[in-house]
Amino acid sequence: IPLSRSGRPVRILFDNDTVAPAVTVRAEGSFSVDVPAQHAPGEMLVTVEQQDGRRLTRQNARIDVSVYDRRGRTKR
Numbered sequence: 001i002p003l004s005r006s007g008r009p010v011r012i013l014f015d016n017d018t019v020a021p022a023v024t025v026r027a028e029g030s031f032s033v034d035v036p037a038q039h040a041p042g043e044m045l046v047t048v049e050q051q052d053g054r055r056l057t058r059q060n061a062r063i064d065v066s067v068y069d070r071r072g073r074t075k076r
Helices: none
Strands: 010-014 017-023 042-052 055-065
Touching: none
Parallel strands: none
Antiparallel strands: 010 017, 010 042, 042 055
8 A cells, every 4th residue: 555545444355345344554554464265266356445535546456266286286
């Protein structure tokens, strides 16, 4: 999160579903959250939103969800 917007909470969404509605942002603009989620192998959209009055800042990323078998091999 840009320093100018640090301190305000963020909302975390997985594939447009809210999974963490109010995550605290540290003064330096970082945050950390453990979110239990189940998702089939493949791509997942992760979105972070921060509301500042009427302004909504949104950042998206895509992550690849993989499953490992007992031998450590990636399955898709």
